[in-house]
Amino acid sequence: xLGLLAAAAAFTTFLSLATSxxxxxxxxxxxxxxxxxxxxVNRDDTADAVLSHVVETLVTLRDDLxxxxxxxxxxxxEDDGRSYRFTLRDGVRFHDGTPLTAEAVAWNWSRFLAADSxxxxxxxxxxxxxxxxxxxxxxxxxxxxxxxxxxxAEPSALFLPLLASTQCMAGAYAxxxxxxxxxxxxxxxxxxxxxxxxxxxxxxxLRRHPQHVSPPGEPxxxxxxxxxxxxxxxxxxxxxxxxxxxxFNAGDIDLxxxxxxxxxxxxxxxxxxxxxxxxxxxxxxxxxxTRDPLxxxxxxxxxxxxxxxxxxxxxxxTETPGRENASAVPLxxxxxxxxxxxxxxxxxARARALLRAAGYAGEPxxxxxxxxxxxxxxxxxxxxxxxxxxxxxxxxxxxxxATQLSNYQQxxxxxxxxxxxxxxxxxxxxxxxxxxxxxxxxxxxESPVAGDALAAALRDGDPESRRQRLADLHRLMATDVPIIxxxxxxxxxVAAPGVEGLRTWRGATPILWGITKR
Numbered sequence: 001x002l003g004l005l006a007a008a009a010a011f012t013t014f015l016s017l018a019t020s021x022x023x024x025x026x027x028x029x030x031x032x033x034x035x036x037x038x039x040x041v042n043r044d045d046t047a048d049a050v051l052s053h054v055v056e057t058l059v060t061l062r063d064d065l066x067x068x069x070x071x072x073x074x075x076x077x078e079d080d081g082r083s084y085r086f087t088l089r090d091g092v093r094f095h096d097g098t099p100l101t102a103e104a105v106a107w108n109w110s111r112f113l114a115a116d117s118x119x120x121x122x123x124x125x126x127x128x129x130x131x132x133x134x135x136x137x138x139x140x141x142x143x144x145x146x147x148x149x150x151x152x153a154e155p156s157a158l159f160l161p162l163l164a165s166t167q168c169m170a171g172a173y174a175x176x177x178x179x180x181x182x183x184x185x186x187x188x189x190x191x192x193x194x195x196x197x198x199x200x201x202x203x204x205x206l207r208r209h210p211q212h213v214s215p216p217g218e219p220x221x222x223x224x225x226x227x228x229x230x231x232x233x234x235x236x237x238x239x240x241x242x243x244x245x246x247x248f249n250a251g252d253i254d255l256x257x258x259x260x261x262x263x264x265x266x267x268x269x270x271x272x273x274x275x276x277x278x279x280x281x282x283x284x285x286x287x288x289x290t291r292d293p294l295x296x297x298x299x300x301x302x303x304x305x306x307x308x309x310x311x312x313x314x315x316x317x318t319e320t321p322g323r324e325n326a327s328a329v330p331l332x333x334x335x336x337x338x339x340x341x342x343x344x345x346x347x348x349a350r351a352r353a354l355l356r357a358a359g360y361a362g363e364p365x366x367x368x369x370x371x372x373x374x375x376x377x378x379x380x381x382x383x384x385x386x387x388x389x390x391x392x393x394x395x396x397x398x399x400x401x402a403t404q405l406s407n408y409q410q411x412x413x414x415x416x417x418x419x420x421x422x423x424x425x426x427x428x429x430x431x432x433x434x435x436x437x438x439x440x441x442x443x444x445x446e447s448p449v450a451g452d453a454l455a456a457a458l459r460d461g462d463p464e465s466r467r468q469r470l471a472d473l474h475r476l477m478a479t480d481v482p483i484i485x486x487x488x489x490x491x492x493x494v495a496a497p498g499v500e501g502l503r504t505w506r507g508a509t510p511i512l513w514g515i516t517k518r
Contacts, residue, residue, distance in 0.1 A: 010145045011144070024231035026256045026499070029244040031372050032401060033201050033237050038111075038170035038184045039058045043403065045421055047305075049257070049510045050235060052222070053206055054095075055171035055189035058105070059342070060222040063505055065424050067160045068223035070215055071100065071172055071190065078159060081155025088146040092213045094174035097195040102142035105172050109140040111182075113172065121168035123440075124431075127153060135159060135458075140402065161425045166222075166509050192228035192513045200344030206233045209377055219514060221505045225471050226513045229501070233512055236354055239401075241374055254499050254517060256490040257510040260317065260374050278504040279490050281330050281422025283429065284375060286367075286383060286484040287444060291437060292414050294363055298459045301481040303354035304415075305344035307390040313345075313382055313439070314487035317375045326485040327474050328429040334463075335426055339471035341480045352391040364393045369417040372401040379486065380417040411441035426470055430454050435481060445482035 030050075040306035069075075071115040072086040092100040112119045113126055122128075127136025136153035143149050152159065163170055176199070185196045192214070193206035208228040236253065238244040241263075247253040249268040252514040258278070258486045267273060268453070288295050288304070295301055311332045314324035326343035344350075356368040380396055385395040394415075401405070407413050423429045434450050435443030450473060457469035457472040477483070493510070495502040498518040503511045 006400060015085065018352075024037055024517075026230050026233045026254050026512065026515060028235050028257065029238050029247065029253050030204075030235040030513070031237075031241070031244070032499060034198065034204055035196065035402075036184075037069070037187055038118075038151050039171055039187060039197060040167070041184075043117045043120050043169070044325060045508070046235075048169065048421070050204065050206070051167050051171075051189075051195075052191075052509050053188060053193040053233070053512055054187050054191045054195050055169060055173055056191050057169070057171045058088075059160055061164045061507060063221040063425060065221075065506070067164055068217075068220065069222065071105075079151075082152050082269075084150045084152075084159065085143070086148045086150070088148065089213065089215065090146060092173075092431045093211055094176075094187045094190055095209055096174050096176045097211075098174050100172060100174070100190055101145050103145075103429050104174065105148050106142045107175065108170075108172055109137070113137065113140075113436050119168075121170065124162055124168065125170075126159075133358050135162070146264045154459075157425060158425060160429070163338040165424060167421055167423075168508060177186070196210055196232070200235060203233060203234055203236045205235070208232065209389065210227075218501065219511075222509065222511065227515045228513055230512075241370055241372070248494065248496065251496065253495045254496045255502070255512075255515075256511075258439060258493055258504070258508050261376070261490055261492045262317075263494070264492060267494060270497055274495040274499070274502055275492050276494075276502060276504050277490060278491050278508075279332070279504045279506060280488060280508050281424070282419055282489050282508055283325070283328065283330065283349070283422070284379065284419045284486045284489055286379070286486060287408065287413060287416040287418050288483055289411060289414050289416075289480070290444070290482050291411070294360075294365060295414060297358050298353045298481060299358040300360060301346050303351040303358070303360075303390070305481050305484050306347040306351035306354065307386050307392070308383055308484060308486075309346040309386060309483075310343075311377055316378060316382065317487060317489065319496065323390055323490065326475075326478070327427040328433065328485065329474065330422070330488045333426060335439050335470055336469050337467060338470050342475070345479065349485065350392050355391060359391070362391075362393045364395055365414050366395050366397050367415040367417060368397050368399055368404050368413045370399055370401045370404045373419065375489065376417040376419060382419065383415075409442055424507065427454065427458055430470075432455075432471060445477070445480065447476065447482070449478060450476050450480075473476060503509065 032046050041050050056071050057073040062068050075086045125137045135156040139151040141149045164487050168459050177188045191214045194209045197205040197209040214226045248256050273352045288301050325331050325414040327340035329340050367380045369377050371377050384394045384396050433444045439442050453473050462467045494502050501515040
């Protein structure tokens with residue numbers, strides 16, 4: 001009853017904030033407020049989704065995750081892979097009217113790579129972590145008005161995928177995005193929509209940029225034609241998923257993006273609703289704090305893995321049998337092999353035996369979760385029951401998402417029901433996982449052997465050899481069990497009657513250009 005009252009209260013609050021949307025405005029439910037409007041700084045999926053419509057990158061990703069031009073018209077690889085020369089598209093302007101030039105992009109990179117930068121991906125480009133296999137940008141220089149040169153310390157197969165990453169958002173924004181002291185003001189990008197309003201905790205609005213110059217080509221993932229066909233997009237902050245669904249069913253929200261497939265039976269029967277299911281790259285996991293006094297014992301970690309029925313979790317979350325995945329290499333990846341299916345499997349008897357051997361004496365173990373992301377909450381509930389069934393003493397801590405995310409960023413958890421956004425190359429996921437927790441608390445796997453194996457995989461340019469190296473990495477992970485991978489998700493995006501042009505893709509970034517509303 002309390003849950004229903006809370007949902008009703010949240011929905012009432014939403015109704016008091018929402019404005020009546022016209023055919024010129026698309027209303028989209030946002031599960032959280034923006035953490036920051038600065039691209040790639042204090043980011044999460046919400047920020048990535050919004051800012052990808054405002055700020056554009058040199059290159060982007062197609063449906064098949066291949067690299068495509070965006071602000072760059074073309075590029076050339078020189079000096080045996082140590083230099084990249086980009087030619088920018090002519091005629092592109094920022095939202096403040098100033099032209100996009102190579103010098104403007106070079107200025108962006110001076111901010112990204114500055115010693116005091118808070119850019120999420122700085123360590124991916126500055127050579128500060130040895131697992132990056134020499135991905136170290138030495139120089140970003142404007143050669144002429146439209147030619148930009150990157151010099152790298154060593155060749156890296158990850159350079160272009162990282163430039164395209166929606167998590168990094170290594171895009172171009174105008175100098176007017178900051179004040180005279182360099183303090184961030186707002187994103188002034190080149191995208192089809194400009195950042196117009198932000199009422200913290202309530203909503204944020206993008207408005208059509210009439211002077212936007214779209215890249216050519218048919219729409220293909222995040223590449224190709226980008227047309228702002230609707231005047232404004234209002235993201236309404238509705239943290240409670242039940243309230244968001246109620247708002248959609250009532251006709252007050254036009255679009256729900258990348259929702260659990262379990263919402264389908266609860267949709268209203270209005271004629272004209274469009275629902276699109278989409279397998280995702282994102283990886284749902286159970287984080288294990290390997291520095292915890294209890295969990296530092298690999299026998300305890302392996303026992304937890306044996307206690308969890310990953311297939312049952314995957315089926316409950318995705319309503320699709322066989323979608324479980326313990327590997328950082330996603331299902332469907334050309335880099336995946338049968339080796340990635342191997343991991344300590346569901347075996348309660350083996351779990352009990354390992355707990356006895358480790359001297360487990362009923363110590364409590366806390367699973368952190370949140371209610372914003374239903375799959376994380378549901379996973380925690382089911383894992384709690386599975387751990388109890390093998391004689392463990394689990395407890396659940398339901399936190400708000402911001403607190404759980406902060407705890408992840410600082411390594412403050414024993415177990416955490418969590419999901420990683422999709423990375424567009426499996427090596428980026430391994431790179432996220434492997435490292436020194438003292439230097440980087442978000443690292444989950446402190447293994448010099450794994451670090452060396454990843455570095456070798458990143459240096460290897462042969463696809464088949466790289467495939468084998470990633471298989472070897474997974475075999476190491478199955479032995480160490482620093483994290484328990486559960487499944488790659490499946491989502492559904494739902495458009496209200498009259499909303500046309502909805503597209504989805506594996507990277508889970510909403511694609512709102514090209515949408516119309518009657």
